[in-house]
Amino acid sequence: MPSQPPDSSKPKPRYTLDEGAPGAFEGETVTRRKFMTGGAMAIGGVATAAFGLPALGFALGPQFEDGTPDRWQDMGPEGEFSVSTYVPKVMNLVADAGEAGKHTVYIRKFDPKRDSKRNADLPYVAISNRCAHLGCPVRYIQASKRFVCPCHGGVYEFEGKVAGGPPVRPLDRFYTRVRGGRVEVGERFSLNSELRRFSVRDPSNHLDGPWQYLYPSRPST
Numbered sequence: 001m002p003s004q005p006p007d008s009s010k011p012k013p014r015y016t017l018d019e020g021a022p023g024a025f026e027g028e029t030v031t032r033r034k035f036m037t038g039g040a041m042a043i044g045g046v047a048t049a050a051f052g053l054p055a056l057g058f059a060l061g062p063q064f065e066d067g068t069p070d071r072w073q074d075m076g077p078e079g080e081f082s083v084s085t086y087v088p089k090v091m092n093l094v095a096d097a098g099e100a101g102k103h104t105v106y107i108r109k110f111d112p113k114r115d116s117k118r119n120a121d122l123p124y125v126a127i128s129n130r131c132a133h134l135g136c137p138v139r140y141i142q143a144s145k146r147f148v149c150p151c152h153g154g155v156y157e158f159e160g161k162v163a164g165g166p167p168v169r170p171l172d173r174f175y176t177r178v179r180g181g182r183v184e185v186g187e188r189f190s191l192n193s194e195l196r197r198f199s200v201r202d203p204s205n206h207l208d209g210p211w212q213y214l215y216p217s218r219p220s221t
């Protein structure tokens, strides 16, 4: 004889014993199987959140960062710079750190005929001398119009894009502006191979495709 469906008009028994659950104890309101299943799911949820939420924060955090610099440094009069070559300047990368905070930056005028339009809002190109491979100081060679790293042979072309060797992304840059006829540089930023801007990353951090989400920006860089 086919079994009858449970009568939904009857209230569900409060105790597992009344339900006729196998192995039920007197006074038990939930079976051990249900209890264990619920507990395992709760622990799984907590573990997933513990790993997932920080990863999500790392991935999405940089998208909400305000890239507008709040500290600008004078680099000299506009007339000192041209579109055809870089002028090396020394700036303080870390405020109040003395010599240890000094950093070389190569500056030239933005060239609308030759430069990528992605950064056309910045009147000057200010390139960091920190190699994007492992951080050695690169040098600009005017004869070849390239930046060269002495450590492992990294080479960057005139705009700072990788031309050869192990570096994984272009050289970092700084925001620039002109105030009272003088060129100022602001915060540093990193770039992917298409010269799209990102908050500053450590050397060796890729920024193309999904890699941009796997290498979070670190304030210490």
Ligand code: FES
Pocket (backbone or CB within 6 Å): 131, 132, 133, 134, 135, 136, 149, 150, 151, 152, 153, 154, 165, 166, 167
């Ligand atoms: S640190 Fe520049 S190529 Fe390795």
